[in-house]
């Protein structure tokens with residue numbers, strides 16, 4: 001395994017403890033650990049060490065760098081066993097599920113972190129390509145994003161409980177290392193729901209992502225990358241930049257209510273789903289309408305509106321179109337809680353995806369749909 005080209009992590013991030021994984025490093029744990037710490041590489045349990053099966057068919061190695069990281073939760077129980085052995089067992093269970101039940105050639109994700117903060121390689125070659133820093137193995141973790149992203153699964157279900165500190169700490173270390181190796185800007189760190197209609201990585205873990213971006217940006221600034229490329233992003237500027245808050249699509253599901261729901265219902269009507277009510281309440285009938293929409297667009301049927309359905313629903317609006325989409329824009333403009341002076345003016349230019357996201361985000365710093373071509 002090549003150790004060339006490794007960066008040293010920022011001193012600001014403690015490597016989850018010198019005790020990471022000693023029981024799992026086969027040959028000479030002390031030496032290997034020392035090597036890893038010297039290079040800044042987080043201790044990662046590779047496929048051979050957790051007893052992975054061989055892939056059932058050849059994997060695809062892409063000879064360019066991924067442009068983003070996508071964070072997931074495994075949606076498995078928040079178990080108490082946080083040991084390295086439990087990590088190995090989980091890695092095997094996930095691989096068996098992905099190969100036997102989903103018919104994938106290997107594990108879907110690139111990396112896995114357990115609730116104790118221990119990190120494992122997912123799909124074969126993920127670690128070796130990461131250490132090389134110029135290629136990566138195509139995973140199966142996020143529809144339409146597998147050929148441009150690194151997928152990190154985090155053990156547990158974070159719908160309404162926070163992930164343990166050990167996990168969050170290792171996730172920050174891992175993201176910092178991946179960003180450093182592939183020159184990924186710290187703001188290119190996303191949750192699964194940003195691209196697909198899913199609750200993954202859970203509301204609680206998803207809510208931590210902006211803090212994670214800032215932490216990773218700071219760590220990269222503090223890092224002593226030996227030869228920064230002239231095209232590398234200016235992480236220092238990034239760390240204090242509003243750029244760390246990326247525009248996002250809100251996740252809507254049963255139980256939600258309000259202007260965003262009404263706008264979505266209006267857009268569903270516009271998308272040719274007439275049965276949807278226009279009451280701003282996401283109930284069973286609205287979920288059924290979403291299923292119909294997802295079926296029509298060959299999206300996984302989840303009944304939720306997330307990063308999968310939004311880009312197809314929120315079509316470009318030209319002022320004066322007068323259709324359902326423009327109606328939806330006005331629903332959102334009316335609901336903007338801003339003071340009158342800051343209230344966005346009705347659109348005078350095309351509303352594209354970014355403008356839609358700003359309109360849908362009640363906390364967006366500047367809602368100026370009229371001047372932005374998303």
Ligand SMILES: [Zn+2]
Pocket residue numbers: 071072073141192198200201
């Ligand atoms: Zn996911």
